[in-house]
Amino acid sequence: MKSRFQKTSSKRNLVIAAGLIIWFVVIFGRLIQLQVFQHEKLKNEAIEQNRxxxxxxxxxxxxxxxxxxxxxxxxxxxxxxxxxxxxxxxxxxxxxxxxxxxxxxxxxxxxxxxxxxxxxxxxxxxxxxxxxxxxxxxxxxxxxxxxxxxxxxxxxxxxxxxxxxxxxxxxxxxxxxxxxxxxxxxxxxxxxxxxxxxxxxxxxxxxxxxxxxxxxxxxxxxTIDSHLQYIVERELEKAVLENQASWGTVILSRPSTGEILAMASFPDYDPNTFPPADPLAQVNRAIQENFEPGSAFKVVLAAAALELKPECLQNVYDCSTGYVSLGGLTIRDHKRFSLLSFPEVFIHSSNVGAIQVAFELGQDNFYAWIKKFGFGEKTGIDLPGEEAGILRPPRFWTIHTLPHLAIGYEISVTAIQLLQVINVIANQGILLPPRILKAVAGQEGLQPLPAPSPVRVMSSFAARELAENILAQVVDSGTGTAAALDCFPAAGKTGTAQKYDPWLKSYSASRHRSLFVGFVPVDKPALSMVVVIDEPRAGRYYGGEVAAPVFREIARRALLYLGESPRRTPRKLILASKENLRSQNRP
CATH class of the missing domain: 3.90.1310.10 (Penicillin-binding protein 2a (Domain 2))
Incomplete structure (x- = not known):
């Protein structure tokens, strides 16, 4: 017979055993849950925590x-x-x-x-x-x-x-x-x-x-050549600073292909710290700045007249008054002339003569040729943000629009558009759109981009006549003599534009824009260029005084770099002779 102690101890053992069995079942069930039913979920969580x-x-x-x-x-x-x-x-x-x-x-x-x-x-x-x-x-x-x-x-x-x-x-x-x-x-x-x-x-x-x-x-x-780019940037910066200008831009191209060899704007910025502190420094003035081109636009007028009215070469224009008055508008020449032939009107950049040519041409013809040269539209250069300029159709013109257009007002253009015009003339009437990307290279190797398709804009006769008998004479004896090079005949056109003052609602007499657009050599152009200097404030402001010298210095150094052979003997050739040496007491 069991004692009371034994009975109590037996019950206690049963309770403990039961508890252990229940604990084991719970643990085993939990393990089954974790290892079987939640295995994938827990595995993914563990992996997620460590990856x-x-x-x-x-x-x-x-x-x-x-x-x-x-x-x-x-x-x-x-x-x-x-x-x-x-x-x-x-x-x-x-x-x-x-x-x-x-x-x-x-x-x-x-x-x-x-x-x-x-x-x-x-x-x-x-x-x-x-x-x-x-x-x-x-x-x-x-x-x-x-x-x-x-x-x-x-x-x-x-x-x-x-x-x-x-x-x-x-x-x-x-x-x-x-x-x-x-x-x-x-x-x-x-x-x-x-x-x-x-x-x-x-x-x-x-x-x-x-x-x-x-x-x-x-x-x-x-298509950019870093050496030419350096030349352009150096001369542009020098011109802007010396003339105390607001900004400037230069584009240098190879007219026979449309390739851009250099493109610069000043002020500039360092792309290593992009964006620049001054947002205006980021503007690519070569393609993103609209402006009135002034007398540089007379190139378009001359081209249209030569194409549509070739007999104008024999015309003579009376510019003796020195001004033209139309409906309350008076436009003056930069100096008084007398009788000027058709080429002389553009060689000496007579506003009075240009307006007479424009009226002979007529507004519809002139507008059609402005459009034909691509104004009012983007050139399609492979850079973002290009402006198209502003060109109003004739239905919005006033009595002042035609004479204003003749001298480069009431129209907004970009520097790249002006370059495209001069390239057409340099290419004897053929347009090759400007481009800056030459090829791409990847795992497949070098992939050159196809050359743009040429488009004839004007006849070779009119282009050659304009280049040789007008634009070349602008540089030799007209308003662009500061662009002349000793060993290479150049052709081009100066431009000086008064800037519109929105506060005064008129053109300012003290704020100007100076331009020169041209190419060199005349016979077989290797380079074409447009130079724009905005608001020079150092005293000089005519395009022939401010922009033309920039063209000359860039062209001189660029032609030397490209190895172009001189086309003529320098005008001021200095010859060393034994007599000269003896006079200086030199052996």
Whole structure:
């Protein structure tokens, strides 16, 4: 017979055994739940806590000039980011950022962005992008948990402000925002890839696996020649500063192909720090500035008259009064002339004579030829932001419009449009649209772009007559003598335009724009150029005084660089003789 103690002990054992069995069943059931029913879910959560998938930005294509010189390229640089574990508290992340600040200074704006991202619960947070490799080494030595580095590409422009308005600039993600970087962003940026970042229990990266490799972008080869670009930029800056002008622009091209060899605007900016502090410095004045061209537009009038009324070459125009009055409008010559032949009207840039030619031509004919030369439309140059200019149709003209158009007013044009006109004349009436991209290069090799199709705008007779008997004489004996070169006959047209004052609602007598557009040599043009200097304030303002010398200096140095053979003996040839040497007591 069992004692009471034995009975109590037996019951206690049964209770304990039952409890152990129940605990075992619960644990076993929980294990079954975790290992069988929730296995995939928990596995994915564990993997998610220790990995992160990021996009790989491809290496952006380079931009090169026609000689292969690098104008823009992307190089690898490190970027710091914070990888947050799931449910990790914000205070721990703040502490890491504070520890990092002693190594990598962060601005107040950067800190605020990081705090906001932490508070939002983001798991991937950029800390500092595109730092130096030296700074990265300091961060690695600090061994701050959760702080990692990823290699990105940073855009570099090794020549600084050189060709800035053509190249444009990119944002922090290497996306084009202006210029060629924007226009051909799809070609340059390539295709993004994906990378898997694996971390251990201490949030330390231990492996990086490429899921999908990135594909580099295409390289762009331009028609630009860096040496010629340097010449253009130097002479343009010199002219703007010496004449105390607001801005200036120069475009240099090869008329036989339409290729742009140089394009510059001043003031400029350094695309390495894009965007510039002054938004106006970013404007590409060569294609984005509309202006009234003044007497440079008389080239269009002369071309139309020669084409439609070739007998005008025999005409003589009475310019003795020195002015023309029409409906309350008085237009004056820059100096008084007497009788002028048709060529002399343009050689000496007579407003009075040009207006008479315009009335002989008629408004419909003149308008048709203005349109034929492409005014009021974009040239189609492969740069973003090109302006089309402003040209009103005849139904909106007043009694003053025709005489104003004859001398380059009541119309807005761009520098590239004026260059296109002079190229037509240089090409004996053939239009070849301007272009700046020559070829693209990628994994498939070099792919030259097809040449633009030529379009005849005017007859070769009229173009040759205009070039040789008018524009060449402008440089030899007319308003453009400051553009003359000793060894090469040049052709061109000066322009001086009064600027409209919106406050006074009239043209200003003290604000001008100076222009010259031309080509050289006359017989077989190797170069064409347009020069625009806005608001010169150093005393001189005529196109023949301000813009023509810029043409001369650029053309002289460019022809020497291109190896063009002189077409004539210098006008002031200095010969050394034994007699001269003896007179100077030299052997």
């Amino acid at each position: 992160y998938i990021r996009e790989i930005w491809p290496t952006r294509g380079s931009i090169l000039d026609c000689q292969g010189k690098i104008l823009a390229r992307s190089l690898p640089v490190p970027s710091l980011f914070l990888a947050r574990e799931k449910n990790e508290g914000s205070e721990h992340l703040f502490a890491r950022i504070n520890a990092l600040q002693s190594i990598i200074p962060l601005s107040g704006r950067e800190l605020q962005r990081i705090w906001n991202r932490i508070e939002n619960g983001d798991r991937f947070i950029w800390i500092k992008r595109k730092i130096s490799w030296e700074d990265l080494e300091k961060v690695k030595q600090a061994k701050i948990a959760g702080i990692f580095a990823q290699t990105e590409s940073k855009r570099f422009y090794p020549l600084g402000a050189h060709l800035a308005h053509v190249l444009g600039g990119v944002d922090i993600d290497d996306r084009g925002l202006a210029g060629l970087e924007y226009k051909y962003n799809d070609y340059l940026q390539g295709k993004k890839g994906r990378v898997l970042i694996l971390r251990d229990a201490f949030s330390r990266k231990y492996d990086l696996q490429v899921i999908e490799p990135s594909q580099p972008g295409y390289d762009l080869i331009l």
